[in-house]
Amino acid sequence: MTDDRAASRTAAPARGLFPRARRWQAAFGTLRADLAGGLLFLALAAFSWIGPLLYPHDPLAIHAHHILAAPQARFPLGTDDLGRNVLARLMRGGQTTLAISFVASAIGLIAGLAYGLVAGLGPGWLDQILMRLLDALLAIPTLILLIFFAAIVPLGEASLAVMLGLVAWPGIARLARNEARAARERDYVRAARQFGAGRLYVARVHILRAMLPLVIVNATFLMADMILGLSGLTFLGLGIEPPHASWGGLLNSGAQLAVIDPWWLIAFPGLAIFLAILAMNMLGQGLLARLEGEGQA
Amino acid sequence: MSAGLRIEHLSVEYAARRRLGRPQGDTHKVLTDIGFTLLAGETLGIVGESGSGKTTLGHAVLRMTPPSSGRILWDSVDLAALDDRGLRPYRPHMQLVFQDPYEAMNPRMSIGCVIAEPLILACGLTRRARRIRVAQLASQVGLDESLLTRYPRELSGGQRQRAALARALATKPRLLVLDEPTSGLDVSLQARILNLLRDLQAEKGLSYLFISHDLAAVSYIAQRTLVLFRGHMMEQGPTDALIRRPAHPYTAALLAALPVPAERKAANSAAEVTRLPPDPGSRACVYYAGCATAQPRCRTEAPIATTLGDDHLVACHYPLHGAARDF
Known part of the structure; x- marks a missing residue:
């Protein structure tokens, strides 16, 4: 593999109509989408967790004389309507947003895999029942479902993660079910059965292994969905409750004061959400492209 | 007579359609009333055109496809009457070499792992003993040991067929069902695989159920031949007689x-x-x-x-x- 890359690098002569374009391509061609996305995400995580160590300011402290202050030396990203430091809140908000999204993705992933594998490996009638249930669930818009849950469950970080995760699993479940259905007709699964393999062995060794890369890719997309979902829910006032900071909540407080136009209250949380989702999508797309390339080899 | 495998009145039918797991409506007969005897160390060729039920016959003998009636006598035990649990001790005795070795290997497993799989599942060997056994199997089928770390897609057709054979031999079976083992190979490779099969048979006293549409290959390796047409036995007998005077x-x-x-x-x-x-x-x-x-x-x-x-x-x-x- 490394040989191939080295060969293609030396084989492509830097000639042509647009030598400069080629140089650009050479510089950015090596910067892979998955790598860039991963780095961007790491940067955001570092901002959220390492940032507070370098910029130790209380995100809840109220500075009564600096209400809605524009970015300045003392408050690099300004203050909100209660005079709280936006940079500190953005860091703390990143912690809650990313952590809850991550846990929610993990819950969605595990629930989806389990459900999908049971449907895919179980008898046909069970598959029918489980898949029709899934269809019914998918027919309800996610946001409506979330609002419904938010209305009946006391809101907290843990309950938010569980709620989001339980809304997220159907996509993964369908993926797992289809992969399992396809794999169990494969000759290598029939061979394993002939050697005396049970359903659990087949699920673990042949099916999970076959779909692991696809699952990883989908987990990154799921993470992006979770960030957006959590931020959207909080923006609607149903997610993380004030005074706790979160990206969606910050955006909400900015939007409510839109008449005064505190641009720093909208731009910075918005940028953070945008970058986090961009990072996860780049990571997912890059991994997917790499996966497909591998399949062709 | 030490009959290894004796098939009596074996039939396989598929339901035309199934609903909630139960067969509904008409059944489609794939095999009708097949019978033969395969002695230890002997080869029975199964010939017929595509769709004649050759592969189904091979799978039914191994109970990979459930027979609808008939008996599968293995050392005078009727395998057709056993359930999954009852079959377990007999599974290692008989193995299938699949029609397409590539399809029969998990593309994400190295060849070594592919060959080791039946050892993990059937015999409780230690990791070290398993590695030794895999190397031994590879050398038996003439597969270079350096290929064991490769993946199925990196092997040639002949190498894959050898690996498939090594895997089938892992549980020390006495019967191999060979489903068109040479159909995907070019002629010179076919001859080498057939010779390898013959050598292995002589060495281990294996019985072969050799499924093929290639009469030349069958006449080379099989003492007896059974001709199938649309799931019915047309003729069976010593291969020489059958080919010289059908x-x-x-x-x-x-x-x-x-x-x-x-x-x-x-x-x-x-x-x-x-x-x-x-x-x-x-x-x-x-x-x-x-x-x-x-x-x-x-x-x-x-x-x-x-x-x-x-x-x-x-x-x-x-x-x-x-x-x-x-x-």
């Missing part, structure tokens, strides 16, 4: 369809026969429509397998030779 018109037609070098090709044009369609209500011979020597009787009455002596059976009212006329 008794069933279908066997003769199969042999005539073999490509022959131009100068030796006589006028064996199998002219299309047009005749009355089989009577829907009656039980016509399955080969009636294609038969060159069919008589009115074949239209109304299915022939029963009759012996021509020397273990040579033919299911035809009017065999091309022999003393079986009118039992």
